[in-house]
Amino acid sequence: MVKRPLGWRYGVQVTTTASGRRTGRASTIALKLLMAVTGVVFVLYVLVHMYGNLMAFGGQETFDTYAHHLRELLTPMLPYGGFLWVMRVVLVASLVGHAGAAFALWSRANKARDQRYVVKKAVRATLSSRTMRWGGVALLAFVVFHLLHLTTHTIDPAGTGGDSPYLRLVEGFELWWVTLIYLVAMVALGMHLRHGAFSALQTLGLTSTKKRYRIAQGFGLTLAIVIAGGFSLVPLSVLVGIIQ
Amino acid sequence: MNLTLKIWRQASGDAQGEMKTYPIEDVSPDMSFLEMLDVLNERLTAQGEEPVAFDSDCREGICGMCGLMINGVAHGPEVTTTCQLHMRSFSDGDEITIEPWRASGFPVLRDLCVDRSAFDRIIAAGGYVSVNTGAAPDAHATPVPKENADRAFDAATCISCGACVAACPNGSASLFLGAKITHLAELPQGQAERHSRVLSMVHQHDLEGFGGCTNIGECTAVCPKEIPQDVIATLNHDMRHALWHRV
Ligand code: HEM
Ligand code: FES
Numbered sequence: 001m002v003k004r005p006l007g008w009r010y011g012v013q014v015t016t017t018a019s020g021r022r023t024g025r026a027s028t029i030a031l032k033l034l035m036a037v038t039g040v041v042f043v044l045y046v047l048v049h050m051y052g053n054l055m056a057f058g059g060q061e062t063f064d065t066y067a068h069h070l071r072e073l074l075t076p077m078l079p080y081g082g083f084l085w086v087m088r089v090v091l092v093a094s095l096v097g098h099a100g101a102a103f104a105l106w107s108r109a110n111k112a113r114d115q116r117y118v119v120k121k122a123v124r125a126t127l128s129s130r131t132m133r134w135g136g137v138a139l140l141a142f143v144v145f146h147l148l149h150l151t152t153h154t155i156d157p158a159g160t161g162g163d164s165p166y167l168r169l170v171e172g173f174e175l176w177w178v179t180l181i182y183l184v185a186m187v188a189l190g191m192h193l194r195h196g197a198f199s200a201l202q203t204l205g206l207t208s209t210k211k212r213y214r215i216a217q218g219f220g221l222t223l224a225i226v227i228a229g230g231f232s233l234v235p236l237s238v239l240v241g242i243i244q
Numbered sequence: 245m246n247l248t249l250k251i252w253r254q255a256s257g258d259a260q261g262e263m264k265t266y267p268i269e270d271v272s273p274d275m276s277f278l279e280m281l282d283v284l285n286e287r288l289t290a291q292g293e294e295p296v297a298f299d300s301d302c303r304e305g306i307c308g309m310c311g312l313m314i315n316g317v318a319h320g321p322e323v324t325t326t327c328q329l330h331m332r333s334f335s336d337g338d339e340i341t342i343e344p345w346r347a348s349g350f351p352v353l354r355d356l357c358v359d360r361s362a363f364d365r366i367i368a369a370g371g372y373v374s375v376n377t378g379a380a381p382d383a384h385a386t387p388v389p390k391e392n393a394d395r396a397f398d399a400a401t402c403i404s405c406g407a408c409v410a411a412c413p414n415g416s417a418s419l420f421l422g423a424k425i426t427h428l429a430e431l432p433q434g435q436a437e438r439h440s441r442v443l444s445m446v447h448q449h450d451l452e453g454f455g456g457c458t459n460i461g462e463c464t465a466v467c468p469k470e471i472p473q474d475v476i477a478t479l480n481h482d483m484r485h486a487l488w489h490r491v
Contacts, residue, residue: 024443024490028416028456029483105414105456112415112455114348118250118263119341121316123411124465130413132458199459202473205481208426213474 028108029203031101036200038094038101043197043223045091046189050230056169056243057234063166099140106133128195128224135192142185149178173238182235190228197223245271245336249284251296252343254352261352263341273332277320278303278310280331297355303327305468308403311410312356313343318407318466325405325468345410348453349417362452363404363420369448370441371424373433386432396430399423401469408463408471414455419463421449422475425482439486446483 024030055066073083122130148154150168157178158171172178198220207213237243246269254261268287271280278300285295301309305328314320320329334340342356350358388396400423408419425442428434434441457476464473 024446024487027446027450029446029480030487032456033484109414109455112348112453113346115346117343117346119316124461129460202459202477203480205477205484208474208477208481
């Protein structure tokens with residue numbers, strides 16, 4: 001417990017011009033801004049990724065050509081596959097910033113209430129807003145699994161082999177448990193984005209009127225449904241045989 | 245009505261505290277929550293026990309001195325201050341847990357009393373306009389658009405009771421901070437020091453050990469003055485601008 005003499009307040013150093021340690025760069029709000037900006041990077045990436053996945057509805061050739069073009073993007077200005085590596089560097093940097101700030105704020109929040117309540121009720125919190133931290137950890141675990149599965153092919157559940165991204169995708173999702181893992185992850189992503197997208201707008205200070213606040217709430221829900229739904233279409237379509 | 249109270253008892257800041265159970269009979273539904281505790285304290289005193297320490301002053305919902313965690317909700321089941329809560333909000337036979345605000349920035353002094361001087365220090369760090377204004381100016385000397393004046397006024401209704409911190413899962417004082425920042429940010433007099441104010445107040449907020457906001461909204465749900473969450477957006481907006489200008 002923090003112990004200070006009651007009169008401490010009168011001895012406080014007060015300056016009206018910010019200086020020295022008051023730069024605010026490690027403040028709770030600065031960390032939250034970092035999460036919002038990196039969160040926006042993730043959202044943009046995830047939207048493009050979803051668009052790419054929907055190419056699977058065009059069949060093997062469309063999908064594999066798209067995957068190939070991604071590697072040729074901006075060539076010859078960048079080497080083959082260069083664009084993807086730029087994306088990967090940006091995403092890894094964002095992930096380090098996002099998760100790093102999340103854990104730092106998590107630990108500050110724990111320290112901010114050193115003694116818990118015997119009884120504590122949630123009045124306004126939603127399931128989404130209450131599961132941001134553990135949900136984020138679940139997403140992190142999923143990202144690792146997903147990379148091992150479809151990027152490095154370390155996990156190859158259907159034993160596909162070869163170099164057709166389309167076949168790996170389809171044969172993978174023909175296994176019910178692979179589809180299940182992906183669908184559960186999309187529910188987690190939807191929940192993270194439902195609160196996260198609203199939260200990012202609020203953190204960026206764009207919701208300072210009642211109307212904009214309501215719009216931001218609706219935006220979060222819409223984005224969550226579009227992204228989680230859009231991603232789920234492909235595995236579901238494989239499972240029921242629309243994509244073969 | 246007859247009730248069972250479970251109250252946090254702690255002899256001093258350093259002492260080990262615990263929940264203690266007190267049955268109380270013949271409580272009138274017209275009593276305020278604090279009057280009910282007064283009755284309990286009279287009985288405890290008559291029995292030679294230490295009365296339960298709790299804070300209150302105006303008892304009319306304007307000073308912000310009272311504040312108890314009642315059944316896990318700051319200020320209890322109604323959106324009002326603890327002193328304005330009445331026993332008619334409870335039913336005969338209810339069990340009521342009463343705890344102090346829990347935050348590292350609000351150390352317990354005794355039983356249900358906590359030290360909220362952290363709020364004073366946050367205000368001292370920048371929650372004012374540092375020019376000598378002399379006598380009151382003519383009302384029309386500095387025009388303020390109606391919307392700005394209204395929002396400043398709504399934010400200024402914050403009575404600094406600390407319920408926002410008590411309710412926040414992160415122990416953050418962002419609603420309090422947001423109210424104070426918005427109050428001055430909406431007015432012409434607050435503009436000159438807008439950046440230094442937010443930097444200094446946020447710095448002090450973090451220094452006091454309060455946590456970061458996750459925009460969950462538990463604070464605004466229990467705020468007796470119904471300060472909306474959008475004041476936190478204004479706080480974040482000002483902080484973003486202040487940080488940017490310092491780069
Ligand atoms: C590494 C795994 C992740 C962890 C540990 C994590 C954790 C968190 C936490 C704790 C928050 C703040 C919650 C709040 O304000 O209530 C947050 C916000 C957010 N997250 Fe994540 N997250 C992760 C991955 C992701 C991914 C993959 C995306 C997007 C596809 C994402 C998008 C967002 C957005 C947009 C926000 C809002 C930022 C803000 O509150 O200002 N996160 N995340
Ligand atoms: S005692 Fe003044 S607000 Fe409750």
